[in-house]
Amino acid sequence: MAASRAQLERIDYPRLIGRARQADLLFAGAGLVVMLVAMSMLMVLIVDLAIDGMGRLSWDFLTSFPSRRPERAGILSAWVGTSLVMLVTAFLAVPLGVGAGLYLEEYASKNWLTDIIEINVTNLAGVPSIIYGLLALGLFVYAFGLGETILVAGMVLALLILPVVIVATREAIRSIPQEVREGAYALGADQWQTVRMYILPAARPGILTGTIVGLARAIGETAPVITIGALTFIAFLPPPPIEGEFPFVNFDWLQSPFTLMPIQMFNWISRPQAAFHVNAAAAGLVLLVMTLLMNGLAIYIRYRIRKGIR
Amino acid sequence: MATQHIVKSYDQEITLLTRKVLEMGGLVEHQIAKAIDALVKRSVEDAAKVIEFDDQIDRMEEEIDQHAIRLLATRQPMAVDLRLITMTMKISNDLERIGDYAANIAKRCKRLAASPPIKPLYTIPRMAQITQAMVKDVLDAYVERDSDKAVAAWHRDDEVDDMYTSVFRELLTYMMEDPRNISACLDLIFAAKHLERMADHATNIAEKIHYMIHGQRINRLPAEA
Amino acid sequence: MSNARAQRVADQMPPRAAWHERPASAGVESLGAEAGPLVADRREPLARAASPESAPRAEAAGHKVEVRRLSFWYGDFQALKDISIPIGEGAVTALIGPSGCGKSTFLRCFNRMHDLYPGNRYDGEIVLFPDGINIVDRRTDPMLPRLRIGMVFQKPNPFPKSIYENVAAGLRIRGIRRKSLLDDKVELGLRQASLWDEVKDRLQTSAYELSGGQQQRLCIARALAPDPELLLLDEPTSALDPIATARIEELIDELRQVYTIVIVTHNMQQAARVSQKTAFFHLGKMIEFDDTDHIFTNPKHSMTQDYITGRFG
Secondary structure (H helix, E strand, O other): OHHHHHHHHOOOHHHHHHHHHHHHHHHHHHHHHHHHHHHHHHHHHHHHHHHHHHHHOOHHHHHOOOOOOHHHOOOHHHHHHHHHHHHHHHHHHHHHHHHHHHHHHHHOOOOHHHHHHHHHHHHHOOOOHHHHHHHHHHHHHHHOOOOOOHHHHHHHHHHHHHHHHHHHHHHHHHOOOHHHHHHHHHOOOOHHHHHHHHHHHHHHHHHHHHHHHHHHHHOOOOHHHHHOOOOOOOOOOOOOOEOOOOOOEOOHHHHOOOOOHHHHHHHHHOOOOHHHHHHHHHHHHHHHHHHHHHHHHHHHHHHHHHHOOO | OOOOOOOHHHHHHHHHHHHHHHHHHHHHHHHHHHHHHHHHHOOHHHHHHHHHHHHHHHHHHHHHHHHHHHHHHHHOOOHHHHHHHHHHHHHHHHHHHHHHHHHHHHHHHHHHHHOOOOOOOOHHHHHHHHHHHHHHHHHHHHHHOOHHHHHHHHHOHHHHHHHHHHHHHHHHHHHHHOHHHHHHHHHHHHHHHHHHHHHHHHHHHHHHHHHHHHOOOOOOOOOOO | OOHHHHHHHHHHOOOOOOOOOOOOOHHHHOOHHHHHHHHHHHHHHHHHHOOHHHOOOOOOOOEEEEEEEEEEEEOOEEEEEEEEEEEEOOOEEEEEOOOOOOHHHHHHHHOOHHHHOOOEEEEEEEEEOOOOEEOOOOOOOOHHHHHHEEEEOOOOOOOOOEHHHHHHHHHHHOOOOOHHHHHHHHHHHHHHOOOHHHHOOOOOOEHHHOOHHHHHHHHHHHHHOOOOOEEEEEOOOOOOOHHHHHHHHHHHHHHOOOOEEEEEOOOHHHHHHHOOEEEEEEOOEEEEEEEHHHHHHOOOOHHHHHHHOOOOO
């Protein structure tokens, strides 16, 4: 006892603290440097893009179809296509992904089969997107005969981001404390009531975040969409979903050929004329803004959910 | 109760409380002996000392009460501990009353010394002996947590009561014999009465000890005045 | 002591029958004629002042639940061994014992909470009166006891919803949708939990904005709103400060007039304060079950005494 006491007394506390502080500073400094490097690279990219493309942005640019002449080319069909495809993707991926995640987390019994499914789902997130394109081509376009349409594009992208949504849903549900569940069951709720009234509402923010992450990835995916046959030069828009006569909504637009922003950009950048490169840069800026808008919407929805506890 | 409290200071405080009671009990025993001594020897000096010393006993009772109250507040005692602490408070009260009676006997002694002596008293010293034995026994029973001893002492109260009756009768005849004896006899009767009350309080202590140990009162015959 | 003075003392007593259900002790009676008027005066005004619901129910009424030879296993580990206790109607029964003795496990058998986790097994019976069904029978749907029994947990666990929705939760689960009915029951529940005055102006605000003590009372209101037959309290005040604890103990005293309550607590003084009957558990067995007064002043079992006096455990 006396020996260890003596040992403790020999410790030089000021020096120990000094060294600890140094290590703290070192680590914080290194972290700061790394972050600055990453941010500055990002900023450089964005600024470069802006310098090239900012001048080209105009109302005409947003509302014109592509053309052989760079000064008349616009991204109308591209951004409409992207928006519509994103709509279909979200519409398909969210119910399927949330449903699957919910089932796996709440209803499935914990056995080896569930484990295998779990592993597969996580693996699917890493599969190269072009493989999804090939799958979609063979299955949806040829076997089901759905054609090279917005619908199929939405389907393939939904498949792509499905694992992301599933995992996000599971994580969100898992993070709900057990006490909430116990409280609900103790009141006499059955499983569906507990899920519907307490688990899902509480998991909404997490699910939403996961969905946005998935959509943000999907918005930029080019390979699978090209594979299923998106066109690169479209001078028309898909038919509008709302019309003046009965039945007021139609789904013909799903069957329409289409193009997407990244495809349009790729097409322009491959051309030799420098003016088209400027167009591509401008389109890139618009794409960035679209992504930011989507993120902003998600943040806004999360904020509203947090505030309005129903 | 073979085991100790998890918090040792609890045990220490209870031991301290017990020791205080024993100390007080020892002083009370001493007071009784001195008072009877003064009575028999007709010594005013000794009587005065006994009366003076009674303050000390009162102070000890206060101390014991304070200590016990503090234990109640800080330890939230349960079951056997609760009974011990609450009964100890009551026992110290009984001891204090016994001390008071000893002082009262000493006061009688002062008055008696002024008048001529009556025939030699046999019975009163005998009463005193039994009362002293009872007090000693219950104090022993308290520290040893021996309820049998307490009950044995409890039973001797009848003896003391009987002896009081006989002292009363004896002194009554003296009073009737010679009216000049009345004053002294009355004082002696009162002294005997004080002894009888001391024995009653010792009996009370015995009852509290029994309750302390068993959680039940001694079954008793209907109380009499 | 004069009759007038006795009357004054009796008037100061609270109108509840809390400790005065028990007949006057033999000691008082043996005082004889001298004490007669005192005793009579004290008991009579108390009986008059006590409201009809607070008349002694524990002894007079029957049992609400009878536990018969209940055993419980977590997988291979036997957590409860052959427990038999009656739970008196309209009384508070306290369960005490050292950590890991099985008191919480026992409590959670009443509403089949163990069914939420795999690998658990019951044996024996928990018979709920007046219909006499066995709660832990395999054939009994776990939802049935849960719909008739309310539970309040150790850590306040309000739902991430508004105060109103929290209290209404049990009602919505039972399919009650009419707004006026919900409003009434929510107000009743909050009043019963002594929370109405504090929250009546902000029923739509989040439950998480309440303090710990208020949240726990909210959970009590939530459990009471669907009018349960039995209320289970699992260490309801162990996460609260002394003032909040005292308010909940006061609440328990009031609720006892209407509900049967079983409370698990590791605070022995609390068990002594709020309950009429107490059971002492140790390592899955019930060691002693008796009136609370007896357990805490003169327990029969040495293990019980050792535990409550702090000699072990």
